[in-house]
Amino acid sequence: MPQTSWTGLVDPHHGRDACGVGFVADIKGVKSRDIVDDGLEILRRLSHRGACGADAETGDGAGILLQLPERWFRAEAARLGFDLAPNRRFAVGQVFLPPGREERAACEAILEQAIAAEGQRVVGWRDVPIDPAHVGQVARDVMPVIRQVYVRMRRVPPSAWERTLYVIRKLAENRVRDGGADPRGYFHVASLSTETIVYKGLLLPRQLPLFYADLRAPELTSAIAVVHSRFSTNTFPTWDLAQPFRYIAHNGEINTLRGNTNWMQARKSQLKSAKFSGGLERLFPIIVPGKSDSAQFDNMVELLTLGGRTLPHAMMMMIPEAWDAREDQPADPASTGSWAASAPAAIDEDRKSFYRYASSLVEPWDGPAAIVFSDGQLVGATLDRNGLRPARWTVTTDDRVILASETGVIDVPPERVRAKGRLQPGMMFVVDTAERRIVDDAELKREVAGRFPYRKWLAKNVFDLEALDVGAAPPRITGDELMRLARAHGYTDECVGMLVEAMATDGKEPVGSMGNDAPLAVLSDHAPNLFAYFHQLFAQVTNPAIDPIREALVMSLETTMGPDGNTFDETPEQCHQLRLRGPVIGTRDLAKIRAVHEGVFDPVTLSLLWPIADGPDGLAAAVDRLCRAAAAAIDDGHNLLILSDRGVDARHIAIPSLLALSAVQQYLVTAGTRMQAGLIIETAEAREVHDIALLIGYGAAAVSPYLALDLVDGDRRARRDDVEHAAQRGQRVVLVVAQPLERAELVAIAEPDRGLQRRDRRRVPLVELAAPPPLVLAAGRQLVRVVAVARRAESAGVAHDRLDAELVKADPGDPRRRAGEVAVDQL
The missing domain is CATH 3.20.20.70 (Aldolase class I)
Incomplete structure (x- = not known):
């Protein structure tokens, strides 16, 4: 999106978010229109956690992430004359493009070339039906053209689909940026996936379904809806920085952001993975400079997840719970149901060993955070080690899970409430729609900590x-x-x-009570x-x-x-x-x-x-x-x-x-x-x-x-x-x-x-x-x-x-x- 340069007292690196996040999911994985409607209702009721500027109709950002409604998109493709082939899996990309015709055509061509270079096929483009009347004037002045690209997946196994699409997107982004095809910075791929799709923009929560006609379609269904209402604390809102991003929606502040991004820059030469064809070097920068802390966090989650780790594993590495000073407690293999626990349990030595080992691979991203994440199958949330952002959850008798920054985002009669509670510091709450169950925090972390004998490795290789x-x-x-x-x-x-x-x-x-009265070094006569x-x-x-x-x-x-x-x-x-x-x-x-x-x-x-x-x-x-x-x-x-x-x-x-x-x-x-x-x-x-x-x-x-x-x-x-x-x-x-x-x-x-x-x-x-x-x-x-x-x-x-x-x-x-x-x- 069009970026504001550092002029006067404005520094874009100050960008932070303080927002409202939430999700609703069907535990059994049943897709329905009700989930989409409930997601939009949660978003609307989180409006007070977002913000707007002098133009009261231009919001800081709002969006929703859904499972890809395959049947609905096939119907749209048939209406437009696209051949998706009945038994072939396809991906849909939600793409923000420059309003200028020549620049837009150049960006589309670059994306199509990247798709072809990775052995996939562009089936066609679809103009996303929107209503600019439901956007404030400030947002309308910088509004991109929004189109969807249909991609038929071929020549790679299903396990590599998302990774291939990630490579395509990174190649296209780099070529657009380096080649000067989009000098004003409109080009942005909000999502490109076989599993999920993101609808977002520089909108108020109530405007989202009015602006995107797709979100009002009765046939648009999902078993997962992740929503985000943005309060852009210290930076200028833009269309691309609206959330959810491709994997996460974040309420909070990553205080260690510059350290994290600089350490990743230092690690760049060490990064190697056979899973990424052609090498990782062509995808650099992994963490896109100049974006918000949430966007850069999402960049890192993408890399870890597509590099072979599960989403919970990636979240444990990036947002570890407080573990060093916690009491040791042997793991109980039979423990279940800890998702309803009122406080974090004592931690076993295997989990401590995992966190100590993981710290040698990537530095934690720390700061107050309530993060909702989803890959289209799993949806969950986690809090930072201090629990400095709120997250409340409700499980209903009809197998729905509602989690948000506060209660009351969906009206649930008391007789339908099976369990409810508050997400605890460092804990994780995950719904697996494929396994049709809630996976408790202890089980998730026990599984990750048991992948390798981390404790033995540390005992042999770490010297005190x-x-x-x-x-x-x-x-x-x-x-x-x-x-x-x-x-x-x-x-x-x-x-x-x-x-x-x-x-x-x-x-x-x-400690003194009179403040620091030392002269500024820059004005000192001494050395x-x-x-x-x-x-x-x-x-x-x-x-x-x-x-x-x-x-x-x-x-x-x-x-x-x-x-x-x-x-x-x-x-x-x-x-x-x-x-x-x-x-x-x-x-x-x-x-x-x-x-x-x-x-x-x-x-x-x-x-x-x-x-x-x-x-x-x-x-x-x-x-x-x-x-x-x-x-x-x-x-x-x-x-x-x-x-x-x-x-x-x-x-x-x-x-x-x-x-x-x-x-x-x-x-x-x-x-x-x-x-x-x-x-x-x-x-x-x-x-x-x-x-x-x-x-x-x-x-x-x-x-x-x-x-x-x-x-x-x-x-x-x-x-x-x-x-x-x-x-x-x-x-x-x-x-x-x-x-x-x-x-x-x-x-x-x-x-x-x-x-x-x-x-x-x-x-x-x-x-x-x-x-x-x-x-x-x-x-x-x-x-x-x-x-x-x-x-x-x-x-x-x-x-x-x-x-x-x-x-x-x-x-x-x-x-x-x-x-x-x-x-x-x-x-």
């Missing part, structure tokens, strides 16, 4: 860092060396006294570190925030590192990873990583240092050398890359850790080798939870803030000596009271408290979901292009040449580097 032998850790930094490095990396008495000390003594980040140019985002559409203390059940800091494999493969080698209880590690744990091999792991350390004599222009060259060294290390077989800024002296300064990490991340993504190695950052710069969160967000699997740790590590007598030396030099002294620490207590203690709070403000319960890029804003668009290509900036801000100059100005030998304000670890 805490259980490994300790390597030789570098000595603690003390005395004059500590002072020198503190000066070089911008530590101040305020930073250590108010932040580091509090985290070390209280085990949590300090702030790169972390200062970023600030945290929050979940704008979602509130209230998650409480990391009382809702610890849904939060986790566990992380893994190592090479990742092909998302389509399920083999023991896919989970060969190092497991850490949290992303912040001390020098002892980093020494373990440097010493680990275990047959697969091969770590290497890459220095971030560059000669200060190179001047401001030397930074770009240093970053380039680092990126090339990282790529060469992977080519040599190394799969754990440790980026370290140790060794700063009067002749060498370090690339800012955030810049170095992000540059390597993006370079390896572009080279197609990012998923072949884990990234660890060893840096003296990081001392706040904000710093750690940024590094994780830009691609680090683990962070070792060694200088901050050394400020609070060691015995108290050594601290007294440091104080005396500092006092003799006339420098100000800050007292840091801390116990002798053996590991990364500085932030590893504070992180479970404050680090979780950082994520819950943005609705990110798992640490693995924070990357990349982070859920932060950057002060400067050019800075963002330097740091990471996928991070957005809200203001023009600072340019990279200023950063180059500031780095050189603030070298460790320069007295302007906040001289006299250096904090020392002391008693």
